Amino acid sequence: MTAFFTAILFFSSIKAGEWTSLLNSNRIYDIAPSDEGAWCATNGGVHFFSLEDSSFTLSFRNTDGLPHNTSRAIAITQTGELWAGTDLGLALIVPSSGAARRYQGISDTVFSLALSGDTLAVVTKTGIYIIRTMNTPGSFEDDDVFFFTPENSQEYSIRKAAWFMGDLWMATSIGLLRYYLNGDSTQWYAISKGLPSSDVADVCIEESMVALCSKGFARYDADSGFFKTVYAFQDPLPQFTSIAEAGDTFYVSTLGISGTYKSLFRYVESLDTLDTIGFWINASAGTAPHWMRTISCVRTDASGRVWAGASGEFAGDGLVVWDVKKNRVKVVDNPGLNSNYIFHALLDDNQNLWTAHWFAYNERGVTRYHDGHWENFIYRAYTENDTVDFDASTKITAVDSKGRVVFGGWWGGRGVTRFDPVAGAWEEHSWGASPVSNRVSWLAVDPLDRIWVSIFYSNQLRVLSDDLEEIAVLDWPYDYVWDLKFDSSTLWAATSAGLISYKPQDFVSDLEHGEFSERLLTNSKVTGIALDGRGGCWGATNEGVFHWTQNSTTRYNQNNLSMMENDIVDVDRDPWGRLYFLMKHKGLLVHDPAGAAYDTSAGLWQIFTTSNSSIMPGFDYTTLSADRTGRVAIGTAGGGVSLFTMPKYTDTTSEKISVYPNPCYASLGLPVRFTPLDDAQSVVIYTLAGERVAEIPSSGFRTIQGVKQAELGVQNLSAGLYIAVVRFAARSERVKFVILK
Structure with a gap:
């Protein structure tokens, strides 16, 4: 029997605790040097590096008011505020207040900012905003704003904008576009105007303007209206990203060039000499020492320092501070996640958050977070294990009754690894040397601390004892396993075929003989399950939520629960019976069947979205974990982790009122x-x-x-x-x- 339930909804019942955004912030898109240090726009918010403290001392994220944690452009005002362009619009950061204010009316991805006096140019995906702040950047109400879209702008991308000679110059993929602010007209510069090539990556403004192209860089000559080549590149392979000038020296960053990871060009114009420079990363973010792989931006300051920011997809190598005069180089990483792409998250019973990642260059990794402290592990698929003696390419984590954390390997051929946080000891079990035999699609720990392992496409479940010895092998007649849970005598499995249970003849001593039951076969895969404590099971699918019991199955979806999104990727349950359903796009749905955690005696539903909470904005949600203290962790596909605490339940019947x-x-x-x-x-x-x-x-x-x-x-x-x-x-x-x- 299947029931469809129409719920009574309450939107203001839950009062969650403070939200924390956990992020990798070492992929740097833009740098704005100042006298005291430099502001960095990163994949994990906007951060200030202090020269005096030799570390990052200020941070601004979505929990501080940023529309999005990916910031691609920044600009410092004359009065010390900071404009930040993000993937969901523009914000003004006031460092002294510790907060950021979203600029209403701009919600597109901001690719570049150009500030001249009180005039700010904002380059977005749909066009350019020109904002005159009337010298009061903190007061948006009196701003004069107008918007324009360059002709045929859908045919090219704008990479960088800068003010020069009173006009706005924009580096694009087909040339340099000049916008005459007073005349409201445009002019193109390309090879015919002296540029080395038509694709312009960046412009830098000092006494004159220099444009960086794929085949060299050239200086603008105002008298002739043409560009004159400063240097023509001989190597066609590098992908140049930015250019900075200090005196007669130019610095050009790349996403990889000929040679061994030397990703910065230095050209001295007076000597006509060119050399390439690499930066050695000494165990940044838990990795083995290596060359900085790619550089996305380079800037210089008034003291001649060179600031370079690392590139990367979901992670990076951090910030380079190079004091050229003293020939001192410091490479700094901002402590945080290994990567912002979260495959799996686990809150254990020792207040640790474990996250399993994916990031560039065939690397996977694990991050351990505890009370503001970070520990990072990285595995490189085709070279060596960088930091620890276990397979950090894991996608899956679980925890046993003793607080030991179990990892399932993916690339490394090491099967199952277990870590004891108290003893600091690592143990492992593998099935031979072949990575294919040790590729774990899912694992879980039963009430007797035995580890049940689903090997990727093996049609088997393998069971390891508390001593990590194999004690049972079960033929698995069902499809891919997405989740495993246990009650006192039964294994429950979320699979691509539906909800399956397996009851051994003797859960203690005979696991290989038992009965499979097809509890609920579905047209869509079951991605997560949570037992209800009364013999039933809740499940997450891409067609909504189901609650299976022996007597009936109740389904919840957009048809009977309007706040819900049908694509549910994960589910978990806390000790007070609250159920957490993670929607792929909208956010978190919370259900309290008993009403115990809220303030009525009836079952309630509540939703957390970016409009009513500080849940991570702008990314798909991937994984969910709730612990015994009320903490909830939400992982994303590129946006890091949102962590918050739900209130504990106490009997609130009043004797005083x-x-x-x-x-x-x-x-x-x-x-x-x-x-x-x-x-x-x-x-x-x-x-x-x-x-x-x-x-x-x-x-x-x-x-x-x-x-x-x-x-x-x-x-x-x-x-x-x-x-x-x-x-x-x-x-x-x-x-x-x-x-x-």
């Missing part, structure tokens, strides 16, 4: 009164069915003889039992009352 008259006769016309309400924020009234009847905010309280109270008119209410929830800053209390006619 009185309700009178109780029962209350509606026919008498008297209100119900609640008192005392000192320090209370509101009183919310519900029926037993969970229907929200009324809310009395603190502004509606009355003070009688020095005691605050609230009154509820009952003339229009039906007879029955009601629940009043009195909310305080850190708790809620409940009282029951009866209305009679």
Whole structure:
């Protein structure tokens, strides 16, 4: 029997704790040097590197007001504020306040910013905004804004913009575009105007303007209106990314050139000499020492320092600070995740967050986060294991009753590895030397600390004892395994075929003989499951959520739960019975079947999205983990991890708050009164069915003889039992009352 349930929805019941965004911030898109250091626009927010502290000392992320954590462009105002262009629009950072303000009306990806006095040019995917801030950047209301789209702009990409000679110059994939601000007209510069080639990657402005192209860089001559080549590249292979000038020396960054990872050109014009420079990374972010792989941007400051930022897809090598005069180089990484691409997240019982990653150059890795401290492990598929004696190419993690963390390998041919955080010891079990035999698609730990392992496309489940010895091999007649859970005697599996259970004849001593049951076969794969504690099972699919019991199956989807997205990628359950469903695009859906964690006696649904919370914006959600303390971790496909804490459940039936008259006769016309309400924020009234009847905010309280109270008119209410929830800053209390006619 399948049931379809129409839910009563409440949108303001849950009060989550503070949100934290955990990120890799070592892929640097832009750098803005200052006297004290440099601001960096990164894949993990905007950060300030202090020369005095020789470290990153300020950070701004979505939890601080940024629209998105990928920031591709920054510009410092004359009064010390910072404009930040992100993948979801523009923001103004005020460092002294520790907050960022979103600029309304711009929500596209911002690729470049150009600031001249009080005029800001914002290059987005759809066009260019020109904002005149009237020398009051912190006051958006008086800004003069206009928008224009260059002709045929869909045929090329704008890579960088800069102000020069009062006009806006834009480096594009087909030439250099000049926009005459006063005349509202444009002019193109390409090979016919002296550029070495038509594809322009960057421009730098010092005393003159220099344009960087794929075949060299050239200086603009205002008298002739033409460019003159400064240097023509001989090597056609490098992909040049940016250019900076200091005196008669030019620095050009690349995404890889001929030679051994030397990714920076230096050209001295007065000597007509060119050399290539590489930067050695000494164990940055937990990796083995290596050359900085690619550089996305290079800048110089007034003291002649060179600042270079690493490139990468979901990670990078950090920031280079090169004091050329003293010939001192410092490479700094910002502590954080190995990568922002999260395959799997696990909150263990020792307050650790473990994340399994993927990032560029065939590398995978694991990050361990505990109370602000980071430990990173990296595995390189085709070279060597960099940092630890285990397979950090893992995609899967699990934890046993002793707090030991179990990893399933992917590339390294090492099968299963287990880490004991207390002893600091590593153990492993592998099935031969072949990586194919040790590629784990999923694993889980049962109540006896045995490890059940699904080998990728092997049609088998293998079981390891607490001593990591193989004790059982089960033929697996079903498709790919996406999740495994256990009750006291049964294995439950989320598979591409549906919900499957396996009950051994003896769960302690005979695992290889037992019965498979096809509990629910679906047209779509089941990506995650959570046992309900009463013999049933909740499941996540790309067609919504199901709750299977012995008697029926109830389904929830967009048809009967409007806030839901059908594509559910993961599910978890906390000790208080709350269920967490991770939607691929919209965010987190929370269901409390008993109402215990909220403030009524009825089951409730609640949604967390970017519009009502600080959940990570702009990326698909991939993985979910809830622990025994109320912490919830949400992983993304490129955006890192959102971490927050749900309130613990305590019995909130109040013995301090009185309700009178109780029962209350509606026919008498008297209100119900609640008192005392000192320090209370509101009183919310519900029926037993969970229907929200009324809310009395603190502004509606009355003070009688020095005691605050609230009154509820009952003339229009039906007879029955009601629940009043009195909310305080850190708790809620409940009282029951009866209305009679």
